[in-house]
Amino acid sequence: EAGVAQSPRYKIIEKRQSVAFWCNPISGHATLYWYQQILGQGPKLLIQFQNNGVVDDSQLPKDRFSAERLKGVDSTLKIQPAKLEDSAVYLCASSWERDSYEQYFGPGTRLTVT
């Protein structure tokens, strides 16, 4: 079974620029998560989708971050404009259903904002 795919793996941008990350979850997984992992810390949930609907985006900085999951499959996370403190690894995870406890993580996208 193919895992969660993410691209790009690395991205370097200057502050105030915009960036987008892409995630393709495991086939059939209805729930998709985006996490932010700052160096030396555990992942922090940004947004959770159930199919193409948002379940929880309480920790998403909505003034600069946006995410969508069109057709309930792939998802994109966008940052515009980026700040220095956005430097982190952005992880995508998926699970079968909202009430499935086991999440499968992708390799992440390492973002560096200079």
Add this chain to the structure above:
Amino acid sequence: GESVGLHLPTLSVQEGDNSIINCAYSNSASDYFIWYKQESGKGPQFIIDIRSNMDKRQGQRVTVLLNKTVKHLSLQIAATQPGDSAVYFCAENRGTYKYIFGTGTRLKVLA
């Protein structure tokens, strides 16, 4: 505030010895806990889980212990191998399928 934390940021163990990684959580309403392993350049990988109605659960070479009285969780790895070198996170869930991760402990296995 509510948080999940770890006592030791780095743990070094000799190959073949047992490892114990600890985690403290603050919310007594948490009903489910997961240990994840994260290798460099990879996403977290599920190791083992435990529900709040249990105090011990065993897997292959790993055991998780839960002490609800003191809100403490531990991961024991038997006969630690070089491949066990990674950062280990505990995560708690309070029934909302929203996980709160701890800071992580780096496990270094010495040859």
